[in-house]
Amino acid sequence: MTQVDHKVLLQGINHAVAVAVPESGIILFENARFFDWFAPGDVSTGVLFDRIPGLDWERVASRIEAGRAFETDVEGKKGARTIPVRLTIRSQSDENGDLLILEGVNVSKEIESQYMLDSYSKMAEKNAREIEKEKSRVEKLLLNIMPKVVYEELKDFGVTTPHRFDSATILMLDFVGFTDMAISHDPSALISELNDIFSAFDRIADMFSCDRIRTIGDAYMAACGLPEENPDHAVNIAKVALRMRRYIDKRNNAHTNKWQCRIGVNTGAVIGSLVGIQKYVYDLFGPGANLAARMETMSEPMKITVNQDTYDILKDDFVFTPRGEFDIKGFGPMNLYFLEDEHRNKY
Structure with a gap:
């Protein structure tokens, strides 16, 4: 192939190509793309060093002398637009001496x-x-609506299995006269107070490894011993109940609205299960939960009521006041007790 053929070939490629003398920078050949991208400021000059401003030619020479190609990113012009060009400079020797071969690619x-x-x-x-x-x-x-163990099961398997707990302790609480309070007070302020109270109850329950199961209106339900077993479930719930009452008592001393809670506690068998498909609720079923609700109903303002079985579990650690025998709907006659305090010599 002749020299003219080489030039024709190089003029037709998409890359910018030039050949120059290393010492003087005089361009011996450049295709149209090189000329367009690195157009001389003065058409009469053909010096390479002035055509690519910002290029460190000393670094280029050092790399070439070491026998390696030099590659860098520079800016070229395509009309009025600046384009990024990846420029490669290498040395090539022929019978006329050393030459610089420059190749630029639009990147x-x-x-x-x-x-x-x-x-x-x-x-x-x-x-x-x-x-x-x-x-x-x-x-x-x-x-916030289910225990962590139940959540993990739901996350891993997509469903949860109802579980029977042979011995757990349930706390039921509601507020005396809440309906009348809701009618006679600013509803926003009242609900804000109720939210503060329930948040405090949650913190108290957490202190003793108890879980809030649910709230319905002014009713609050907590449990211990499920879904993870806890041998101290009855003692823990008793401590929670006493501290909830103490919190309400102290709050009443500092606030205008006087809240009167009524608490029932029962130890027994329950079934825990997630209920619902689109909206989940974790709830407790069975005689243990039902009897806790009965204890709350049979209680009095700012009192904590337990039955005989729960009393027998707690009597060595807590102070009680006997209430006598009562007929409990669905359960028959039972001896009931007020939980008053903890034995100070033990705690």
Whole structure:
């Protein structure tokens, strides 16, 4: 192939190509693309060093002398638009001596692709953070309506199995005269107070490894000994009940609204299960839960009522006042007691 053929071939390629003398920078050949991208400020000059401003020619010479090619990213011009060019400079020897071969490639699409990849990557990272944030929010919400063990089972298997607990202790609490309070007071302020009270109850329950099961209106239900067994479930619930009452008593001394709680406690067998398909509620069923509700109904303002079986479990650690025998609906006659306090010599 002749020299003319080489020039024709080089003029037709998409890359910018030039051949120059190393010492003087005089360009011996350049194709149209090189001329367009690195156009001389003065058409009469053909010096390479003035055509690519900002290029460290000393570094280029050092690399070439070491027998290696020099590669860098520079800016070229395509009309009025600046384009990124990846420029490779290498030395080539022929019968006339050493020459510099320059080859430039427009990397606009590569940079655009990289920019898009970076944008997609950042978007994916942002979406991943949002998903994690949403998962955390959902987990927090679900843990507010079900015990952690039940939540883990639901997360791992998609369903939960009802469990029977042969011995657990249930606390039921409601407020005397709440309906009248709701009618006669500002509802927003009243609900705000109730929320503060229930939040305090949650903290008290957590102190003694008890779980809030649910709230309905002004009613609050907590349990210990489920879904994880706890040998001290009755003692823990008794301590929670006393501290809830103490909290209400102290709150009443500092606030205008006087809340009067009524508490029932029972130890017995219950079934715990998640109820619902679209809206979940974890609830307790069975005689243990029913009798706890009866104890709350049979209690009095600012009193904690237990039955004989629960009393027998707690009598060595707590102070009680006998109430006598009562006929409990669905359960028959039972001896009831007021839980008054803890034995100070033990605690």
